[in-house]
Amino acid sequence: MESLRTWFNARKAAQVAAFFALQENGVINVLKLTKLIYISDRNHMDRYDYPILNDKFVAMPHGPVNSLTYEFINGDQDNDGWNEFITDREHHNVGLTNPISISDLDELSEAEIDTLQEVWAFFGSMGQYTIRDWTHEHCPEWEDPHGSSNPIPYARVFKYLGKKNAELLEDKINESCELAEIFSK
Numbered sequence: 001m002e003s004l005r006t007w008f009n010a011r012k013a014a015q016v017a018a019f020f021a022l023q024e025n026g027v028i029n030v031l032k033l034t035k036l037i038y039i040s041d042r043n044h045m046d047r048y049d050y051p052i053l054n055d056k057f058v059a060m061p062h063g064p065v066n067s068l069t070y071e072f073i074n075g076d077q078d079n080d081g082w083n084e085f086i087t088d089r090e091h092h093n094v095g096l097t098n099p100i101s102i103s104d105l106d107e108l109s110e111a112e113i114d115t116l117q118e119v120w121a122f123f124g125s126m127g128q129y130t131i132r133d134w135t136h137e138h139c140p141e142w143e144d145p146h147g148s149s150n151p152i153p154y155a156r157v158f159k160y161l162g163k164k165n166a167e168l169l170e171d172k173i174n175e176s177c178e179l180a181e182i183f184s185k
Contacts, residue, residue, distance in 0.1 A: 007054045007177035011081025012107035013069045016040065016052060018085040018096055019105060019116045023124055027095035030073055031062060032128035035135055036119055038064045042139065044115045045154070046161045049169050052112045054177050057152035063135035064142040064152055 020036050021028045041051040042064075055066040071077040075089050087095045102113065123131050135142060141156040154173050158166035 007180040008068050009054070009081070009107060010068075010072060010077070010079035011084065013037075013053050013055070013066075013072060014082040014085040015105040015107045016112075016116065017069070017073065017094065018100055019102070019108070019113070020120065021086070021094065021096050022100060022102075023120050026099075027093050029128045030089060030092050030094060032126075032131055033094065034065050034070055034073065035063060035128070035131040036123060037066050037069055038135065038139075039123065039131075040116055040119045041066060042157060042161070043119060044112065045157055045169075047115065048111065049158075049163070050173060051154070052108070052115065054173070054180075057141075057154070057157065058149045059142045059145045059152050060149045061145065061147060062132050064139055065149075067149075 016037055017028075017033060020033055024032075037053070038057070041053055041055070041057075044050065044052045053066060053069060055068050058065050058067045068077065072079070072082045072086070073089060073094055083097065085097055085100070087097050105113065108116070123134070126134070140160045141152050143150065153170060155166040155170035158169045163169055
């Protein structure tokens with residue numbers, strides 16, 4: 001289990017998860033949720049050169065995953081900001097702790113909400129395995145870890161998004177996280 005860093009906002013991650021749970025009438029399959037969150041970060045990086053969540057990406061057997069967010073979904077991390085929005089995992093699902101509306105997602109910018117809505121419009125009607133298979137076919141930064149997990153650097157995602165300055169973009173994200181860490185002390 002990776003320790004939480006100040007650059008990771010668990011409440012914001014919970015609100016991203018809550019957005020998708022809301023679209024599924026309050027309860028969502030974990031595999032589907034993890035894929036929707038990753039795809040949202042990836043799409044946001046394509047459009048704005050920055051992910052929605054300051055999370056670490058990893059390749060897992062079912063595709064790319066936001067590592068810390070996945071730990072919260074599985075109950076391996078605990079935080080009041082997460083618990084305010086998302087229930088404990090039960091079987092293969094998580095859900096909303098209370099009824100919410102989009103206006104309750106105050107950690108998310110308008111651009112981030114737009115990205116989530118676009119991802120939902122394209123993927124929302126798909127089942128978890130269809131979305132998983134889509135990530136295997138359309139996210140070349142993911143390489144099968146054969147039962148394990150391997151890091152996916154931001155630069156690799158940017159490279160496959162066709163960004164010519166992938167390393168520089170990754171450096172900007174990492175510097176932003178480092179500054180947040182310094183100023184939080």
